[in-house]
Amino acid sequence: EQKESIVSKFNGSSPLPPCPPTPPGLVGPLRIEFEWSRSMSDVRKASRENLQGGGRYKPLDCISQHKVAIIIPYRNRKDHLKHWLYYLHPILKRQQVDYGVYVINQHGEGTFNRAKLLNVGYVESLKEYAYDCFVFSDVDLVPMDDRNLYRCHGEPRHMASAMDKFGFQMPYTNYFGGVVALSREQYMRINGFPNNYWGWGAEDDDMHKRITLKGMAVSRPDSRVGMYKMVRHLRDTHNEVNPQNPGQLHNTARTMDTDGINSLIYSLIKIEKDELYTMIDVDIHAPN
Numbered sequence: 001e002q003k004e005s006i007v008s009k010f011n012g013s014s015p016l017p018p019c020p021p022t023p024p025g026l027v028g029p030l031r032i033e034f035e036w037s038r039s040m041s042d043v044r045k046a047s048r049e050n051l052q053g054g055g056r057y058k059p060l061d062c063i064s065q066h067k068v069a070i071i072i073p074y075r076n077r078k079d080h081l082k083h084w085l086y087y088l089h090p091i092l093k094r095q096q097v098d099y100g101v102y103v104i105n106q107h108g109e110g111t112f113n114r115a116k117l118l119n120v121g122y123v124e125s126l127k128e129y130a131y132d133c134f135v136f137s138d139v140d141l142v143p144m145d146d147r148n149l150y151r152c153h154g155e156p157r158h159m160a161s162a163m164d165k166f167g168f169q170m171p172y173t174n175y176f177g178g179v180v181a182l183s184r185e186q187y188m189r190i191n192g193f194p195n196n197y198w199g200w201g202a203e204d205d206d207m208h209k210r211i212t213l214k215g216m217a218v219s220r221p222d223s224r225v226g227m228y229k230m231v232r233h234l235r236d237t238h239n240e241v242n243p244q245n246p247g248q249l250h251n252t253a254r255t256m257d258t259d260g261i262n263s264l265i266y267s268l269i270k271i272e273k274d275e276l277y278t279m280i281d282v283d284i285h286a287p288n
């Protein structure tokens with residue numbers, strides 16, 4: 001009799017139940033090691049199970065309450081992406097997320113612009129699926145505890161609250177860097193992210209300012225659950241510290257309603273579907 005009910009579940013005659021609020025398969029603290037010898041075929045073996053193409057996944061036995069686009073700003077970090085995929089796919093599956101992984105590649109050698117790439121990821125992921133939540137994650141950050149849920153909350157969420165490179169503490173009170181999650185409503189309320197922070201620095205502070213200026217607060221996991229390990233690396237070329245960037249923070253209140261998702265201009269070059277991710281190659285019109 002039990003067998004029959006399982007069969008009928010997969011026949012579609014009885015609809016899947018909603019996934020429980022707390023995923024049952026979580027394990028808590030994780031051991032993360034960035035093995036240099038890990039190959040892409042190791043990564044595929046560890047990650048591909050039950051994935052649909054382009055890094056899409058839905059739980060098999062319940063309906064997820066969280067449709068999440070994971071947006072990664074990217075250029076020339078193949079090794080980091082490998083580690084990220086190796087660890088994150090299994091975690092996200094345990095978390096019972098209905099998700100897709102979008103790697104937003106800045107085309108060309110122009111000055112890098114993290115926040116603008118994140119805006120592109122928001123727009124492009126929504127062309128594929130009705131995501132209601134967006135996790136914006138650097139490619140080099142892997143959570144050390146799977147209770148740090150890749151989903152949205154009542155307030156914008158700063159997920160990377162305890163990074164190893166900052167001694168597992170917040171570097172300063174209003175830090176909003178690394179990995180954050182915003183619902184569609186929260187993101188639209190702040191007009192997305194700024195498009196004008198070229199090079200390294202301050203775009204994450206601008207994101208935080210937008211949130212507080214619109215009367216929202218930021219929530220965070222505690223410093224155990226919020227632990228992240230970063231792949232160690234040198235500063236990238238074409239993403240030098242831009243000393244102009246912090247000064248722009250004085251203008252956020254004045255410019256945020258006109259600079260953001262409503263003023264985003266870019267040229268799509270190519271969309272590539274890997275089995276583990278969707279790569280969106282984009283020209284964001286970097287200044288010379």
Ligand code: UDH
Pocket residue numbers: 072073074075076077112114137138139140141200201233234235236237239
């Ligand atoms: N990113 C790229 N390619 C680049 C630059 C940035 O993919 O060339 C992405 C990537 O997702 C990265 C994120 O943008 O994680 C943020 O990049 P970042 O350089 O601002 O921040 P990160 O924390 O490094 O990775 C800070 C500078 C490290 C200097 C270390 C010197 N000890």
